[in-house]
Amino acid sequence: MVLFFDTTLEESHADVTFSKEESKHLTKVLRKRAGDPICITNGRGLEWQGVLTHVAANSARAKKNHTHQHSPPKKQIHLAIAPTKNNNRMEWLIEKLTELGVASITPLRCNHSERKVTKLLRLEKIAIAALKQSQQFFLPELHPLTPFSDFINNDIQNGYIAHCKKSEKTPLADCPLNQQTITLLIGPEGDFSPDEINAAEAAGIRSVSLGAQRFRTETAGLLACHTAFLQQQPN
Numbered sequence: 001m002v003l004f005f006d007t008t009l010e011e012s013h014a015d016v017t018f019s020k021e022e023s024k025h026l027t028k029v030l031r032k033r034a035g036d037p038i039c040i041t042n043g044r045g046l047e048w049q050g051v052l053t054h055v056a057a058n059s060a061r062a063k064k065n066h067t068h069q070h071s072p073p074k075k076q077i078h079l080a081i082a083p084t085k086n087n088n089r090m091e092w093l094i095e096k097l098t099e100l101g102v103a104s105i106t107p108l109r110c111n112h113s114e115r116k117v118t119k120l121l122r123l124e125k126i127a128i129a130a131l132k133q134s135q136q137f138f139l140p141e142l143h144p145l146t147p148f149s150d151f152i153n154n155d156i157q158n159g160y161i162a163h164c165k166k167s168e169k170t171p172l173a174d175c176p177l178n179q180q181t182i183t184l185l186i187g188p189e190g191d192f193s194p195d196e197i198n199a200a201e202a203a204g205i206r207s208v209s210l211g212a213q214r215f216r217t218e219t220a221g222l223l224a225c226h227t228a229f230l231q232q233q234p235n
Helices: 020-029 087-100 120-134 148-152 194-202 217-230
Strands: 003-005 015-017 037-041 046-055 060-069 076-081 104-109 159-162 181-186 206-209
Touching (some): 015 046, 159 217
Parallel strands (some): 003 037
């Protein structure tokens, strides 16, 4: 199955007109023809199944056969992470987190952040491509760059902050990660500052360790999310 994406798609839509870019992909790359089946999602759980009625390089159309609205995943992982200095590493992380099924991603502006600007549209494009490739129906919610202090002032449920400061920390894998909602915080290459760690703990966010070794930011983000996914919710 080749999955397509249209953020404006609704269950009630009987017909879909593809963009010029998607139409070109359908004809020149996939060699699709009228009568071929097609599957589209809006990234909010909708699976729209149809058949192509018209295929041309600049315009392609499809009509609906049936739809299915998928239920959101029972486990919602939210990652707040300082953007990496190298854009390519952050883009790689967005791709992998989308494949993993993370619910939302918030870039954090921290005291030690080396990158204080993010290209949200570029990251969204990468997430959409990863969604289609992994054939999923829920696109992670990508938030704009958010100051650390603003983020921890939100009502964070089951929050965990991973850092390298020498203190009493629980290994993340030993934490109760089988709740429905988990929020993970990962700092920049220079780590969270002591003030940020103290503020997070004062807000009820628990300090954790990811292991004895020191990971790159993007590796730590992926490892933390994968660790949280491994603990399933009780039946």
